Amino acid sequence: xxxxxxxxxxxxxxxxxxxxxxxxxxxxxxxxxxxxxxxxxxxxxxxxxxxxxxxxxxxxxxxxxxxxxxxxxxxxxxxxxxxxxxxxxxxxxxxxxxxxxxxxxxxxxxxxxxxxxxxxxxxxxxxxxxxxxxxxxxxxxxxxxxxxxxxxxxxxxxxxxxxxxxxxxxxxxxxxxxxxxxxxxxxxxxxxxxxxxxxxxxxxxxxxxxxxxxxxxxxxxxxxxxxxxxxxxxxxxxxxxxxxxxxxxxxxxxxxxxxxxxxxxxxxxxxxxxxxxxxxxxxxxxxxxxxxxxxxxxxxxxxxxxxxxxx
Amino acid sequence: xxxxxxxxxxxxxxxxxxxxxxxxxxxxxxxxxxxxxxxxxxxxxxxxxxxxxxxxxxxxxxxxxxxxxxxxxxxxxxxxxxxxxxxxxxxxxxxxxxxxxxxxxxxxxxxxxxxxxxxxxxxxxxxxxxxxxxxxxxxxxxxxxxxxxxxxxxxxxxxxxxxxxxxxxxxxxxxxxxxxxxxxxxxxxxxxxxxxxxxxxxxxxxxxxxxxxxxxxxxxxxxxxxxxxxxxxxxxxxxxxxxxxxxxxxxxxxxxxxxxxxxxxxxxxxxxxxxxxxxxxxxxxxxxxxxxxxxx
Numbered sequence: 289x290x291x292x293x294x295x296x297x298x299x300x301x302x303x304x305x306x307x308x309x310x311x312x313x314x315x316x317x318x319x320x321x322x323x324x325x326x327x328x329x330x331x332x333x334x335x336x337x338x339x340x341x342x343x344x345x346x347x348x349x350x351x352x353x354x355x356x357x358x359x360x361x362x363x364x365x366x367x368x369x370x371x372x373x374x375x376x377x378x379x380x381x382x383x384x385x386x387x388x389x390x391x392x393x394x395x396x397x398x399x400x401x402x403x404x405x406x407x408x409x410x411x412x413x414x415x416x417x418x419x420x421x422x423x424x425x426x427x428x429x430x431x432x433x434x435x436x437x438x439x440x441x442x443x444x445x446x447x448x449x450x451x452x453x454x455x456x457x458x459x460x461x462x463x464x465x466x467x468x469x470x471x472x473x474x475x476x477x478x479x480x481x482x483x484x485x486x487x488x489x490x491x492x493x494x495x496x497x498x499x500x501x502x503x504x505x506x507x508x509x510x511x512x513x514x515x516x517x518x519x520x521x522x523x524x525x526x527x528x529x530x531x532x533x534x535x536x537x538x539x540x541x542x543x544x545x546x547x548x549x550x551x552x553x554x555x556x557x558x559x560x561x562x563x564x565x566x567x568x569x570x571x572x573x574x575x576x577x578x579x580x581x582x583x584x585x586x587x588x589x590x591x592x593x594x595x596x597x598x599x
Numbered sequence: 600x601x602x603x604x605x606x607x608x609x610x611x612x613x614x615x616x617x618x619x620x621x622x623x624x625x626x627x628x629x630x631x632x633x634x635x636x637x638x639x640x641x642x643x644x645x646x647x648x649x650x651x652x653x654x655x656x657x658x659x660x661x662x663x664x665x666x667x668x669x670x671x672x673x674x675x676x677x678x679x680x681x682x683x684x685x686x687x688x689x690x691x692x693x694x695x696x697x698x699x700x701x702x703x704x705x706x707x708x709x710x711x712x713x714x715x716x717x718x719x720x721x722x723x724x725x726x727x728x729x730x731x732x733x734x735x736x737x738x739x740x741x742x743x744x745x746x747x748x749x750x751x752x753x754x755x756x757x758x759x760x761x762x763x764x765x766x767x768x769x770x771x772x773x774x775x776x777x778x779x780x781x782x783x784x785x786x787x788x789x790x791x792x793x794x795x796x797x798x799x800x801x802x803x804x805x806x807x808x809x810x811x812x813x814x815x816x817x818x819x820x821x822x823x824x825x826x827x828x829x830x831x832x833x834x835x836x837x838x839x840x841x842x843x844x845x846x847x848x849x850x851x852x853x854x855x856x857x858x859x860x861x862x863x864x865x866x867x868x869x870x871x872x873x874x875x876x877x878x879x880x881x882x883x884x885x886x887x888x889x890x891x892x893x894x895x
Contacts, residue, residue: 313720315796319713320725322706326766329747331732334740341742395636401629412878413637415885416644419873421825423843427850427866428643431650437859439646442664474640476888483889532736535827539847553738560742561832571742578739585734 338578341571348565360572369547370555370573376462377551381530383466388473389481389522393515395474396481397507418475422535425472430455430540433464458548461541465549468536473529477522484518485511524588528581552577644870651675651864658859675864679849682861685868687838688845692824692869695760695841699823702765704816708808710766711774712800716786726775732768737828745832755836764823770815777811778804814887817880824873842869 342360344353364370395414399407417425432440433454441451454464488511496506512519534553537543543550543558550558552573560570646666650658652675653668679685713719714726744763745754753759781804789799805812830841840848849865877884 313718316713316717316719316722319709319717323710323729323766323771324725326706326763327729327732327768330744330763331735331740331768332728334743334747335735337743338739398629398633398636403626403629403633406630407633410633410637411885412881413641414633415881416641416874416877418884418888419821419825419877420644420870421827421843421873423825423827423847424866424870425643427846427862428647430850430854431646431859431863432643434859437658437664437857439664471640471643479885479888480891528736532738535843538827538831539850556738556742557828557832560745567742567746574738574742578736581736581738582734 338571338574341568342575344568346565346567346571353568356568360569361576363569364572364576372547373550373552373555373573376547376549377531377553379462380466380469380533380551381527383462384469384473384530384533385523385526387466388470388477388526389519391470391474392477392481392522393519395478396485397511399478399482400485414478415475417472418479420472420475422472422533423539425468426536426539429464429468429471429536433540455541456545458545461545461548465533465536465540468540469530469533472536473526477526480518480522480525481515484515487518488514521588524584527584531577531581531584644874647863647866650860651867653860655858655860659857672860675858675860676868678853678858678861679865679868683845683849683852683865684837685842685845685849685865688840688842689868691757691760691839692842692872694757695826695830696820696823698757698761699764700816700819702761703767703770703819704812706766707770707774707815708800708805708812710771711776712778712804714771714775715778716796716800729768729771733772741829741832748833755834755839757839759833760830760839760841763829764826767815767819770819773811773815774808777808781807810883813880814883817876817884818887820876821873821884845869 341353343355343357345356345359346353399411399414403410420428432438435441435451435453440454444451452460454460492510492514493506496510501509531551532553533551534557537549537551537554538557541549543554556570556574556577559566559573649666649668652671652673654670654672654674657669710729714722714729748754748759748763753762785803785807786799789803794802825843826841827843830844831847834840834844837848846862846865846869850862853859853862
């Protein structure tokens with residue numbers, strides 16, 4: 289239903305143009321002015337401004353600038369700290385995306401089973417992280433990771449495992465942040481996966497059953513291939529969210545220990561706002577992060593085009 | 600586990616009275632697995648809720664962490680409310696979220712209507728500018744925006760918190776799609792009756808779009824309430840902090856005293872509005888998110 293509405297939408301204006309019964313032209317701008325005033329000032333212009341800043345060395349206070357060309361960029365490429373933030377961002381992506389989507393598909397398959405009772409209850413429990421903010425997620429998990437009053441290490445000790453000092457060990461700190469982000473993202477991922485699964489034509493399952501396919505084969509040969517556009521969408525959205533993770537890091541680890549959880553976004557924040565500010569350098573990093581995200585988003589648009597043919 | 604689920608489904612379809620026991624068992628494993636998964640996922644929120652009612656003495660005195668308090672107390676809420684001005688944080692968040700939500704809805708309805716119903720020069724270009732802005736990450740724009748807002752003296756004000764977010768490209772897109780789906784005949788009929796464009800929008804299109812508008816209102820509300828990076832950098836005056844920023848500093852202050860009950864009370868205060876939205880509007884929220892996935 290939703291899909292038909294959206295897919296049929298683009299043809300509507302063409303029909304009306306042929307009919308020539310549309311409103312007069314200049315009035316349209318009145319309706320658009322407020323939106324474009326805001327987007328222009330706070331989205332379009334800052335794209336240029338951000339690039340300009342990235343070509344300058346900016347004084348920590350005030351607005352004095354020194355043009356350095358691509359100096360900030362070359363400085364970054366030669367800096368071990370910068371490559372560390374890139375590495376952290378990538379590890380973070382590797383940690384969150386496959387696990388988050390894998391869990392979402394498994395839970396989505398379970399939720400798609402037609403239970404007569406209580407399914408609303410399970411959905412409520414499973415979807416709830418979708419309204420939780422990154423700050424709250426950070427606070428809740430900071431308690432769980434606490435070595436004294438926290439629950440994680442207590443639970444681990446019940447099965448005989450001596451839990452790590454989560455937030456103060458270099459490698460575990462990253463794992464801790466990954467778990468938190470996967471949790472917060474899970475509600476959204478399951479909703480999308482479930483919608484995708486329920487959107488698959490029942491007849492395909494019937495056909496597979498007639499052909500003698502068992503459950504595993506039906507999931508492997510019918511569900512997953514038919515779900516591939518949904519999975520693709522989930523990969524893109526999750527890659528972008530993982531690159532933008534900030535709130536959880538700010539509250540759980542403050543980018544540490546050392547710089548073990550300082551991803552690109554966190555580095556932009558630290559360079560621009562913590563202690564002595566390096567806003568030119570921060571802008572250069574922001575620009576590279578943005579290019580990465582725009583590239584991934586563009587991949588989605590391309591994928592979308594393919595998908596329309598596919599259907 | 601998935602095998603169990605799907606096998607049960609086929610059994611349910613094909614078999615009738617012959618194996619009633621297996622049939623009944625068929626649903627049970629799915630119930631159990633989903634219940635366990637649901638409990639695990641909701642656990643951090645449930646723990647926060649119970650701990651917010653647990654006295655400090657019990658939290659630090661126990662050998663092992665436990666879920667339920669032995670004696671229930673409101674002390675933690677009193678601490679959160681007084682030691683840190685959570686009342687003020689909540690007011691700030693409601694004002695900030697209210698302004699952003701109302702403005703985004705109104706501006707999106709207006710712009711979405713223009714893109715759906717009017718023909719004008721530059722329409723395709725302007726629309727692609729709106730769509731294009733969707734892929735511009737906030738990280739690219741927030742430093743220049745911070746400098747601009749600070750320069751005009753709006754740091755630490757409601758203006759500074761809200762003005763950059765008064766418009767929503769996503770909202771414009773959503774409302775345009777919805778207006779396009781309204782039958783064109785309605786518009787033509789209204790025109791023949793002598794209705795102006797604004798009259799049609801206000802009296803016909805908006806009432807018919809209540810579902811879409813309320814769905815977008817929910818998104819806008821949650822997005823604004825849960826904002827973190829921007830309010831963190833644009834406020835440094837305690838009295839202007841939003842709830843999300845307030846809880847961060849409250850955590851930093853109380854953690855040294857291991858006052859986790861008070862911290863969780865603060866967390867509960869901050870997330871209650873979003874949990875209320877979730878409970879009241881769950882179906883709409885879920886439908887809205889599911890649609891965003893189906894359209895790709």
